[in-house]
Amino acid sequence: MAEAFPPVRKREGRPGPDAVAALNVDLAARFGNRFTASEAIRKAHGHTLTWLENQPPDAVVFAENRDDVIDLVKLCGRHDAPLIPFGVGTSLEGHVNALHGGVSLDCSRMNAxxxxxxxxxxxxxxxxxxxxxxxxxxxxxxxxxxxxxxxxxxxxxxxxxxxxxxxxxxxxxxxxxxxxxxxxxxxxxxxxxxxxxxxxxxxxxxxxxxxxxxxxxxxxxxxxxxxxxVPEAISAGTCSFPDVRTACDATIQTIQSGLPIARVELVDALSVRAFNSYAKLALPEQPMLLVEFHGTVSSVAEQVGRFGEIAADNGGGGFVSATRPEDRTKLWQARHDTYWAQMTLRPGARPFATDACVPISRLADCVEETLADIAAAGLIAPIVGHVGDGNFHVSPLIDMSNPAEIHAAEAFASRLAHRAIAMGGTCTGEHGIGQNKIAYMEDEHGLAALDLMRRVKAAFDPQNLFNPGKILPI
The missing domain is CATH 3.30.465.10 (Uridine Diphospho-n-acetylenolpyruvylglucosamine Reductase; domain 3)
Structure with a gap:
């Protein structure tokens, strides 16, 4: 009996040299010097962060307008060549890898x-x-x-x-x-x-x-x-806590109270140490929340006061305010540089960055269980998180020459994903699936939902041209 919907076409391996050569001839004819098969540029358009294998495309095209994209899509269709859109390459789960070869579509010049x-x-x-x-x-x-x-x-x-x-x-x-x-x-x-x-x-x-x-x-x-x-007034600052659970509990109560906090970031003691080393800060090396409030002058003052009360009820220290723009910028830049700062904790190691997200009521439980898991596995794995929405990130720092450490990190990441899903959450709050988290899709969504996603993919992209090998287990 025929299937009601066609399956997603499965791709195997990469195209052969003759197919690549024929594709590149047509790309050069249409795009001129905006096409390149340079090895260095191709590798720069494969995965370059964390430790996933770099799988470069066969070619890179720099599009400048919509017509360029339309022509490239049609050309790839004729050559049965995969097409992988590329922004600036900051994703962490192998989204831009070309595991089946094809063309990386660099959109950086479409910047109007x-x-x-x-x-x-x-x-x-x-x-x-x-x-x-x-x-x-x-x-x-x-x-x-x-x-x-x-x-x-x-x-x-x-x-x-x-x-x-x-x-x-x-x-x-x-x-x-x-x-x-x-x-x-x-x-x-x-x-x-x-x-x-x-x-x-x-x-x-x-x-x-x-x-x-x-x-x-x-x-x-x-x-x-x-x-x-743009808010009339902004106040940012830090508040330290005796442990991660009390910091999470303070976050949960802040959200549940309806306080319109703009940002609330968890930073564990290891990450604070990294911030101090990398950004030349002098923060107390214990778990803390980085927070920010937006609104009118009076509403921000009220929010700061209310948050201070909630923090104190949970054992938090005093709120150290940073109202000057330059002080706020330095604080948040340290948070944004977490990936690089954490690498100072173990020079020579590579981070295995992963994330999870749970309902806010389960946040403290999930983070605490994850910390116990890190200790039991013998890992150095700092934690930061956008905990106001239940999302946190863990980055085990791994000696890539040690297979046992690699295995331990991968096993830890799997346990974290399944732990979050079991708590009613997701295997990724913002990193996405890409290549690296496909294994958790069935546990999170179930077979029926995955089948529906495959039907959508087959209907929109019957040749499986667009970024094949991502999101869906096929």
Whole structure:
């Protein structure tokens, strides 16, 4: 009996040299010096962070406009060549690896801010615009783009991975910030998924099907975004706690009380030590929360006071405020540089960065169990987290010449993922699935949901051209 829906086409291995040569001839003819098969550039467009194997594409094309993308999609379709969209390469789960070869579509030159509609608090950008570039562009408008994953990621990449970050507790994630998309589909057609209206009841929500699709359903070439008003007053600071559980408990009570905190970040004692070493800070080396409050002068003062009471009830020390912009910048830059700072804890080791997210009520339990797991496994694994939304990151530091350590880190990451799922959470709050977390998809979603995802993939991309080998076990 024939299946009601075709299965996702399975790809095996990489194309042979003759197929690559034929593809490159056509790429050179269409894109000229915006095409390259340079080994160094190809490797730079494979995975370069953490320890996943670098799997470079066969070629790289630097697109400059929508027509370039349309032509490249059609050309890849004719050659049956995979196409992997590339922003700035900051993802951690192998999203940009070309395990089946093909073409890396570099969108960095598609970096125009197409429109800013200040009265509507929105804007339209090309995918290569980075978050810092966008906020620089918005500087004199009284608006800003609030999603801050730490790295200066591209907006297209942030939409494709459903990025989050330090501001998510107040401003949400890319899921809440993307209004509509312009997407090039597998047949080369251009599709607009929605409008700039703040809400709609018209048809399927195609926009949010592409948000988080990791380049597996189409190529994002235009993004309409919700913006936020720059707050009148901002106060940031730190508060130390005797242990991680009390810091988590203070976070939980802060959120449950309805306090509109903008940022609340957990930093364990190991990470504080790394911050002090890398950023030349003098923070007390014990678990702490980095927090930030936005609003009017009076509302921020009220928020700081209320948070101080909650922290004190949970054994926290005094709130050390940083109201000057330069002090806030130094504090948050240290948080954003966590990946590099943590490497100072064990020079020569490589971080195995992973994340999980649980309902806020289970946060303290999950972090505490994870700390016990780290100790039992004998790992050096600092923890930081966007704990206001239940998301935390762990980075075991591993000697890559020691197979036993590699095995221990991989086993730990698996236990963490399954622990979070068992608590009603997810194996990844913001890193995404990519290659590295495919193994947890069935546990998290179940076979029926995975089958439905495969049907969506097959309907949108019957040749399995777009970023094959990511998200779905096929």
């Amino acid at each position: 801010v197409l429109a800013v509609n200040a009265d509507d608090l929105d804007c339209v950008v090309e995918p290569g615009v980075t978050r810092k570039q966008l906020n620089d562009h918005l500087h004199d408008t009284g608006l800003f783009f609030p999603i801050d994953p730490g790295a200066d990621a591209s907006i297209g990449g942030m939409a494709a991975t459903r990025a989050s970050g330090t501001n998510a507790v107040l401003y949400g994630t890319m899921k809440e910030r993307v209004l509509s998309l312009g997407v090039v589909a597998a047949d080369g057609s251009f599709v607009r998924t929605g409008s700039r209206a703040k809400k709609s009841s018209a048809g399927y929500d195609l926009t949010h099907l592409f948000v988080g699709s990791e380049g597996t359903l189409g190529v994002i070439v235009e993004i309409a975004l919700r913006l936020a008003g």
